[in-house]
Amino acid sequence: MAGRSSRERGYALYLIPGVLASLAVIVVPLVMTVYVSFTKWTGVGDPRWVGFDNYTRLFGDTLFWQSFGNIGLLVFAMAVIPTLLGLVLAAVLFDYVGKRFGDRWAGLFRSGYYLPQVIPVAVTGIIWSWILHPGYGALNRILEAVGLGGLARNWLGDPDYALYSVMLVMIWFQIGYPVVMFMSGLSRIDPSLYEAADLDGATWWQRFRKITVYMIRPEFYVVLITTTIAALKIFGQVFVLTKGGPSNATLVPSYFAYKNFFEKAQVGYGSAISTVLTVLIVVLAFLFLRLQHRSEELR
Amino acid sequence: MTAVVQPVTKTPGTAAPDAAKHRNPVRWLVLAALLVLLLLLVGPLLVIAVNAVKSPADYAANGPLSFPGSLYWDGIVDFWNRVNFGRKLWNSFIISLVVAVLGVVLSILNAYALGIGRVKGRVWFLVFFLVANLLPQEVLVYPLYYISKEAGLYDSLFAIIIIFTVIQSAFGTYLLTSVYTEFPRELLDAASVDGAGKWRTLWRVVVPVSGPTLAVLFTFFFIWTWNEFFLPLVFLISNDNQTVPVALGVLQGDRMMDATTTSASALIGILPAILFFLIFQRTLTRGIAAGAIK
Numbered sequence: 248m249a250g251r252s253s254r255e256r257g258y259a260l261y262l263i264p265g266v267l268a269s270l271a272v273i274v275v276p277l278v279m280t281v282y283v284s285f286t287k288w289t290g291v292g293d294p295r296w297v298g299f300d301n302y303t304r305l306f307g308d309t310l311f312w313q314s315f316g317n318i319g320l321l322v323f324a325m326a327v328i329p330t331l332l333g334l335v336l337a338a339v340l341f342d343y344v345g346k347r348f349g350d351r352w353a354g355l356f357r358s359g360y361y362l363p364q365v366i367p368v369a370v371t372g373i374i375w376s377w378i379l380h381p382g383y384g385a386l387n388r389i390l391e392a393v394g395l396g397g398l399a400r401n402w403l404g405d406p407d408y409a410l411y412s413v414m415l416v417m418i419w420f421q422i423g424y425p426v427v428m429f430m431s432g433l434s435r436i437d438p439s440l441y442e443a444a445d446l447d448g449a450t451w452w453q454r455f456r457k458i459t460v461y462m463i464r465p466e467f468y469v470v471l472i473t474t475t476i477a478a479l480k481i482f483g484q485v486f487v488l489t490k491g492g493p494s495n496a497t498l499v500p501s502y503f504a505y506k507n508f509f510e511k512a513q514v515g516y517g518s519a520i521s522t523v524l525t526v527l528i529v530v531l532a533f534l535f536l537r538l539q540h541r542s543e544e545l546r
Numbered sequence: 547m548t549a550v551v552q553p554v555t556k557t558p559g560t561a562a563p564d565a566a567k568h569r570n571p572v573r574w575l576v577l578a579a580l581l582v583l584l585l586l587l588v589g590p591l592l593v594i595a596v597n598a599v600k601s602p603a604d605y606a607a608n609g610p611l612s613f614p615g616s617l618y619w620d621g622i623v624d625f626w627n628r629v630n631f632g633r634k635l636w637n638s639f640i641i642s643l644v645v646a647v648l649g650v651v652l653s654i655l656n657a658y659a660l661g662i663g664r665v666k667g668r669v670w671f672l673v674f675f676l677v678a679n680l681l682p683q684e685v686l687v688y689p690l691y692y693i694s695k696e697a698g699l700y701d702s703l704f705a706i707i708i709i710f711t712v713i714q715s716a717f718g719t720y721l722l723t724s725v726y727t728e729f730p731r732e733l734l735d736a737a738s739v740d741g742a743g744k745w746r747t748l749w750r751v752v753v754p755v756s757g758p759t760l761a762v763l764f765t766f767f768f769i770w771t772w773n774e775f776f777l778p779l780v781f782l783i784s785n786d787n788q789t790v791p792v793a794l795g796v797l798q799g800d801r802m803m804d805a806t807t808t809s810a811s812a813l814i815g816i817l818p819a820i821l822f823f824l825i826f827q828r829t830l831t832r833g834i835a836a837g838a839i840k
Contacts, residue, residue: 257744258663262671265656265715272712273678276689283688290692336583339576347573358827359584362591365823367773369795370815374590376798377812383805385593385610392611419587480682483775487795501776504684509780514688521684532680 284518290508294515301519311520314498317410318479321499324414325421325478330470332418333425336360338459340426341433342441342451357430361423368420372487375416379403379488403489406496413488413497420484421477425470432463468539472532479528500524591816598622598813602806610805621810628802629793630785631814637782638772638789638818641703641710646767648711650760653718658748660719661726662734672723678716683776691780706781710774714767725759726752765829769822790815 284301286294305311345353363371378385381401390399402412436458444454460467482501485491491498491506500520507517597610601618608615625631656675660668690709691700699705733755737747753760778792788796794815797803803811 258659259665261655261659261663261744261748262665265652265719268652268708268712269674269678269716272690272709273681273686273716276686276693277681279689279692280685290688336580339580343576344580348577356580356584359588362820362823363587365769366591366816366819367775367791367794369775369791370812370819373794373798373808373812373815374594377805377808378590378593380805383610388609388611419590422587476680482684483791483795486775486779487798501682501684505687505776508688508691517684518688521682521687524682525685528680528682529677 280518281522283515284522286515288514289512290514297515301516302523304516305519305523310495310498310503311500313495314500314503317497318481318499320410320414321417321481322475322478324417325481326471326474328418329421329425329474330467332422333429333470334460334463334467335455336422337426337429337433338455341430342454342459353430357423357426360426363420364423368483369487371416371420372484375412375419375484376403376488379412404493406493409489409493409496413485416484416488417478417481421474424474428466428470429463432466433459436462464542465539468535468542472535472539475535476528476532479524479531594809594812594816597806597809600806600809602804605806621806622814625807625810626814629797629811631790631793633786634788634790634793635818637703637787638791641707641778641789642768642771644707645710645714645771646764648707649714649718649767650764652711652715653722653763654748654753654760656715656719657722657726658752661723662729662752663744668723672720675716675719675723678713679720683713687777687780690777694781701781701783701787703782703787706778709777709781710771714770718763718767722756722759722763725756729755761829765826769819769826772818772822790818 283294285296285298287297287300288294340353340356344356366374377383379402381387381399381404384402386402387396387399390396400408403409440458440462441454444458449457480501481499482505485497485499485502486505489497491502501524504517504520504524507513507520511517593610596613597605598621599617599619600614601616601620604612604615604618656671659665660671665671690705694700694702694705729752733751734747737751742750772789773791774789775791775795778789779795782788782792794811797811
């Protein structure tokens with residue numbers, strides 16, 4: 248026993264650099280932010296303790312509710328739609344295109360769909376603010392060219408359309424990720440399952456529901472968790488495309504916090520916003536993980 | 547996509563010729579639908595590429611959708627020189643490379659203790675790294691900004707390298723620990739029979755055996771760090787320290803950014819990403835699969 252515990256102690260040494268670095272970069276800043284969220288602070292001088300003032304102000308602030316409402320729609324655009332669409336696309340590519348046209352075609356489509364994912368977030372923002380520009384943007388020019396000039400809009404500058412435009416950009420950006428994930432999950436499935444289904448006279452749709460969807464549930468959960476969290480954290484595209492405007496139509500919590508930190512010097516208020524966002528993300532993630540666990544136990 | 551719902555009954559003999567007749571139009575319909583989607587996804591990048599090599603006069607005359615009359619590189623060259631783009635590329639490259647290397651090393655050390663060493667309280671450490679993974683950077687940014695200012699590290703590559711090394715290694719530790727928990731015990735026992743200590747076993751046995759996973763981690767860390775925007779935006783404010791995404795992002799809406807210059811700037815932001823994608827493609831697809839299994 249003594250030997251084993253000294254062996255364990257030996258291994259603990261390897262944790263020291265990681266623990267020290269995590270303390271400095273993650274634990275201390277996290278604790279400071281939570282503390283500062285209970286104070287009034289401009290970033291200079293000493294923070295002044297105000298108790299729950301920032302939080303009561305937050306829950307009465309229409310901008311706060313608006314930013315969280317917007318993030319709800321972005322979860323739809325970044326997690327729900329890409330996951331469902333990606334599921335169908337992956338099944339079609341793997342099960343139909345791969346078998347009838349060859350794996351080369353399936354691979355080609357997969358890479359093409361994934362391409363937007365590799366481009367830096369800020370650069371995707373530049374691409375789309377160019378395409379959606381009311382003056383010289385390609386989208387309005389295309390609409391005019393095909394005689395639908397009446398549909399041309401100031402896509403990012405009109406509060407009625409800005410959030411929907413951002414949502415479309417995010418679908419464009421995200422779609423490749425679930426396709427790649429689901430296709431790699433599908434490659435695990437034993438082909439004899441499909442053959443058995445064929446012998447039983449199952450239709451494509453039945454095979455899709457009963458085999459494909461059932462077998463790649465692990466990937467399904469991973470995709471849903473990671474894309475939902477990515478949506479809650481979104482900053483780069485909003486910063487480049489709209490800066491949260493026009494008139495806060497595309498405001499999201501992360502940008503709301505950024506503005507309070509670095510533009511308004513309301514560090515306490517910004518800290519309260521980011522603390523609420525953090526709690527929301529961590530709670531959601533753990534709910535997801537429990538759900539995933541339970542579905543695996545049922546198997 | 548509903549066009550795909552087509553009976554694929556394979557009762558041999560009877561249905562086969564009938565199905566072949568039916569299958570052809572569906573086959574091309576599916577392919578056409580997939581191609582339209584591909585065009586929608588890749589089209590914006592093509593439009594950018596076309597306009598990046600178009601002269602402003604050509605653009606003014608023919609709009610964004612025509613092919614350029616002749617290739618015009620001045621837009622890209624002018625933009626490159628004006629923002630000193632070579633410097634931004636170098637900053638991005640150095641930051642991403644150092645973070646990827648250090649992040650992998652830190653992940654290895656943590657995962658060695660947690661996955662193979664099974665140190666006490668390992669579950670709590672893993673929960674910590676999982677939560678660290680989830681944290682939005684907004685909840686860390688202001689204290690990091692404040693501390694680095696106090697420490698005289700603000701607006702330096704050094705601070706951003708340390709921060710990203712730790713953030714990336716939180717993910718790396720989580721993933722690698724699950725790999726190391728399953729590490730073949732025979733290999734470890736054989737090494738200890740040969741008289742190798744923990745340090746030697748780590749670098750001579752564990753690291754080489756887990757090479758493919760480490761390559762995946764390295765690739766992820768490099769690309770993720772390259773694409774990061776929020777923290778570099780806050781931390782790297784001087785022109786000489788900016789990374790590629792920050793330099794391009796903050797210029798949005800600048801007066802010098804007319805239509806062709808903007809597409810030129812977007813193109814040189816896209817190209818390195820596509821280059822990495824081609825270089826790392828195999829590791830990436832393998833890695834995304836590995837991420838799903840954890």
